[in-house]
Amino acid sequence: MSIRTDARRAATTVAAAVVLGALLVGCSEEASQGHEARRAAASEAAGAAADPQAEVRAEASTSAGTGEAAFNRPEAVRDAFAGLQATLNEGCAPGSSDCAYILGRVHDELLRLDKSMKADAQGPGHFKEPIAWIATLRRTLKDDTSTDNLEKHRSELIGTRDRINTWMQGHPEDYR
Numbered sequence: 001m002s003i004r005t006d007a008r009r010a011a012t013t014v015a016a017a018v019v020l021g022a023l024l025v026g027c028s029e030e031a032s033q034g035h036e037a038r039r040a041a042a043s044e045a046a047g048a049a050a051d052p053q054a055e056v057r058a059e060a061s062t063s064a065g066t067g068e069a070a071f072n073r074p075e076a077v078r079d080a081f082a083g084l085q086a087t088l089n090e091g092c093a094p095g096s097s098d099c100a101y102i103l104g105r106v107h108d109e110l111l112r113l114d115k116s117m118k119a120d121a122q123g124p125g126h127f128k129e130p131i132a133w134i135a136t137l138r139r140t141l142k143d144d145t146s147t148d149n150l151e152k153h154r155s156e157l158i159g160t161r162d163r164i165n166t167w168m169q170g171h172p173e174d175y176r
Helices: 002-028 035-047 052-072 077-085 099-119 124-141 147-152 154-169
Strands: none
Touching: 077 099, 077 154, 099 124, 099 147, 099 154, 124 154, 147 154
């Protein structure tokens, strides 16, 4: 009888250690979308403490899905807007050596912001004006992001950036 009691006690201790370890890992990555999946895997592993491979299988299945989801998930509007704001003090004279980089960066930041606004929980209707301004810019550029075309439409590109910055300043709850 004492062997069974010792075996149960050992299994309980192992299960508790597995759950505690999984929760500690989950807490350190709480912002991760896979937090709930890890917690479920830890519970499953605790139930299967007699099978040492159960924990390995559970962790492998949740980490693979988490990495892919995180890669495809649009960033928060506040983060994308911070990237756009970082371009505010950058300007260039047409034909200057750094103009291609700056205009390309402004264009990329606008596209990131557009993607994050469309995926935001408040819905794209909340960001109706900025999304429309970016759509107008896209039509103007006609999918041509060459240096010549970006320089040709420099005023529209910079103007859209500045217009969105002003709009966002009037909506601080969206980026703070």
